[in-house]
Amino acid sequence: MIKDSEVKQKLVDQAIKNVIFEGWTWKAIKSSASSLNIEKDSLNKILPNGPRDLVREFVSNLDSQMLARINKLKLGKMPIRMRIYTAVKIRIELYEYYREQVRGLLSYLSFPGNITFGTRLTVKTVSTIWYGVGDVSTDFSYYTKRGLLTAIYSATLLYWLSDNSKDSEDTWSFLERRIEDVMKIPKIKAGLKDGVILKKILSMPLQIISKKA
DSSP: OOOHHHHHHHHHHHHHHHHHHHOSSHHHHHHHHHHTTOOHHHHHHHSTTTHHHHHHHHHHHHHHHHHHHHHHHOGGGSOHHHHHHHHHHHHHHTTGGGHHHHHHHHHHHTSGGGHHHHHHHHHHHHHHHHHHTTOOOOSHHHHHHHHHHHHHHHHHHHHHHTOOSGGGHHHHHHHHHHHHHHTOHHHHHHHHTTTHHHHHHHTHHHHHHHOOO
8 A cells, every 4th residue: 555655755756847837836736646646635635735835845855865965974074164065065966957946946935925935944954954064053153054054055056046067166166155255254243243244145145146256
């Protein structure tokens, strides 16, 4: 007997293929369910919130794959900047076979009603990255680190989507520069007191749409 989890994974895999043509929509999910002979009642139990559940499954599955790869590498002896660089690179590389789906996903998450949902997903990914590289902070720095890395990750993902360089070399150089910017600790500590540095870094995703650093 096929387990519910297996049916769910098959549906998610098929729907992710279909979103290229039908977007992150109920239509993509329903057509996928139909092709797999999944009845309506079962579909409503598997993905009750439709597109949002599909997005959540897609992102969470890749977060888990990233964490598994990070754990195999045993990054503990690397400098923190290299650990972050490696983890972010791995996470974005996992999107390689889903480039068009990711384009559509960012469009879907840009809708006013989805912005908060998308932000939470990104923060979850970033928290998984920090966990993977060994961060166990619980004080104010917990939020500071996640805020800064959210900006770096988001900016790098946007850059990657428009990068045509061999093996995405330009993207990884961009990532290195962004991490280097953030590692200038004295300036960051001073700026964080009034939010100046954080606001500047958070604006990077918008800046790189029109100009590559």
